[in-house]
Amino acid sequence: MSDWIDICALGEIEEEDVHRFEHGGAVYLAARDDCDGVFVVDGLCTHEKVELANGFVFGCVLECPRHQGRFDLRDGRPCGGPVTEGLKTYPTRVQAGRVQVQLIA
Amino acid sequence: MIKWKNYALRAERDPRIENAIDGIGWYTSPIPRKRLKELVRRDNGRAARHFLLWLALLVASGAVAYATWPTLWAIPAFLVYGVIYNSADSKWHELSHGTPFRSHWVNESLYRLVSLMTFREPIRWRWSHSRHHTHTILVGHDPEIASPRPPHIALALLGLWYLRGALGEVRTTSAVVRGRIPADVASFVPESQWPEMVYWSRIFVAFIAAIVLACVIAGSILPAMFVGLPRLYGSFLHYTQAFTQHAGLDEDILDHRLSSRTVLMNPVFRFLYTNMNYHIEHHMFPMVPFYNLPELHAEIQSDCPAPYAGLGATYTEIFTTLWRQRLDPTYYARRVLPETAGASGDQRVMDPDFRKVA
Numbered sequence: 001m002s003d004w005i006d007i008c009a010l011g012e013i014e015e016e017d018v019h020r021f022e023h024g025g026a027v028y029l030a031a032r033d034d035c036d037g038v039f040v041v042d043g044l045c046t047h048e049k050v051e052l053a054n055g056f057v058f059g060c061v062l063e064c065p066r067h068q069g070r071f072d073l074r075d076g077r078p079c080g081g082p083v084t085e086g087l088k089t090y091p092t093r094v095q096a097g098r099v100q101v102q103l104i105a
Numbered sequence: 106m107i108k109w110k111n112y113a114l115r116a117e118r119d120p121r122i123e124n125a126i127d128g129i130g131w132y133t134s135p136i137p138r139k140r141l142k143e144l145v146r147r148d149n150g151r152a153a154r155h156f157l158l159w160l161a162l163l164v165a166s167g168a169v170a171y172a173t174w175p176t177l178w179a180i181p182a183f184l185v186y187g188v189i190y191n192s193a194d195s196k197w198h199e200l201s202h203g204t205p206f207r208s209h210w211v212n213e214s215l216y217r218l219v220s221l222m223t224f225r226e227p228i229r230w231r232w233s234h235s236r237h238h239t240h241t242i243l244v245g246h247d248p249e250i251a252s253p254r255p256p257h258i259a260l261a262l263l264g265l266w267y268l269r270g271a272l273g274e275v276r277t278t279s280a281v282v283r284g285r286i287p288a289d290v291a292s293f294v295p296e297s298q299w300p301e302m303v304y305w306s307r308i309f310v311a312f313i314a315a316i317v318l319a320c321v322i323a324g325s326i327l328p329a330m331f332v333g334l335p336r337l338y339g340s341f342l343h344y345t346q347a348f349t350q351h352a353g354l355d356e357d358i359l360d361h362r363l364s365s366r367t368v369l370m371n372p373v374f375r376f377l378y379t380n381m382n383y384h385i386e387h388h389m390f391p392m393v394p395f396y397n398l399p400e401l402h403a404e405i406q407s408d409c410p411a412p413y414a415g416l417g418a419t420y421t422e423i424f425t426t427l428w429r430q431r432l433d434p435t436y437y438a439r440r441v442l443p444e445t446a447g448a449s450g451d452q453r454v455m456d457p458d459f460r461k462v463a
């Protein structure tokens with residue numbers, strides 16, 4: 001099991017919004033839903049590789065800014081719009097007000 | 106006929122264009138994320154009011170049309186009904202983006218309903234429109250270029266009665282229902298979606314058969330006058346509005362301000378057209394629901410070309426541009442950005458293969 005990686009303070013992510021970060025040359029998003037859930041997912045849409053950091057969260061759904069492909073943040077599954085492939089999700093926790101993730105290869 | 110570019114969809118994407126989109130990217134007007142977050146918010150109440158009013162108008166105008174049938178008064182009555190019916194096309198567009206209602210299931214349910222009303226098979230058209238947003242007016246990649254150069258003006262006029270679209274639908278659907286996916290469709294609908302596309306195409310054929318059967322049983326064309334035929338006799342206003350979106354403007358450029366139009370319209374037209382007259386804004390920020398587009402327009406106006414004053418001003422430009430393009434396909438209406446606007450830089454996607462003049 002890989003180590004927990006510190007991403008940002010929880011307060012840096014607004015409710016129903018995202019925080020973009022890079023690690024090891026890849027783009028990721030830390031996202032907050034409307035019920036204080038925090039999730040880390042891949043940062044590019046599986047449809048056209050569009051940066052999801054320009055998208056927004058509605059409830060627990062992350063929406064792609066270009067084509068409105070929708071992903072459930074809880075498990076990454078596609079739930080609307082022109083996407084067929086799910087978004088990879090990563091184990092995430094909030095420890096002492098910090099968002100942390102395990103980026104398992 | 107002058108042959109200039111090949112507007113047929115390419116089976117494979119051009120890596121030069123993909124690299125340009127990934128590298129340069131589509132121009133986006135600056136707007137604070139906090140403000141954009143306000144504008145992308147979906148509101149079930151606002152969307153419901155709009156759609157309920159539309160459905161109420163549809164029922165009311167339909168009742169008047171029914172009451173007047175078969176007198177001569179039925180002609181204007183059905184024209185009004187047909188215009189309101191064809192507002193479904195712009196509502197189809199909004200629902201395909203999934204933006205009007207916060208409740209996604211409502212968007213999806215209504216999407217299926219208006220897809221039937223407009224004969225837009227929901228799977229194929231969703232993917233087609235996604236590609237239109239990825240490759241807006243990029244020749245050989247955008248499946249929804251309404252006015253290729255040089256323009257075929259007679260064909261464009263057939264669109265007033267949806268005849269051009271209907272012929273395309275008959276051709277494509279008759280192949281898809283047999284499980285044969287045309288090459289152009291295969292270029293933008295992923296193979297994993299083909300079974301569902303075939304399934305929905307068959308539902309559409311059954312739907313049309315049901316309309317015909319209803320007419321046979323009733324011994325009258327009246328059922329089709331309410332469902333199906335309005336797409337033909339009532340599409341003229343919607344087509345007139347929608348043709349303004351890109352016709353006669355620049356192409357192969359990653360800047361919607363130069364390849365799309367925003368046209369100011371009166372509140373009735375905006376209601377019927379579901380605010381798609383704010384077309385630059387829609388393309389730049391497609392997450393924004395239709396009812397917030399006027400606010401988005403005000404927000405980024407200083408970064409965009411001046412909007413057209415109305416359909417009259419717009420068609421003055423479109424007619425003169427298309428007429429000239431008949432002989433000179435290199436000509437297009439150049440949009441002027443305000444001095445305060447952000448420079449689009451080198452957003453042009455040049456593809457020499459498409460620039461051959463025969």
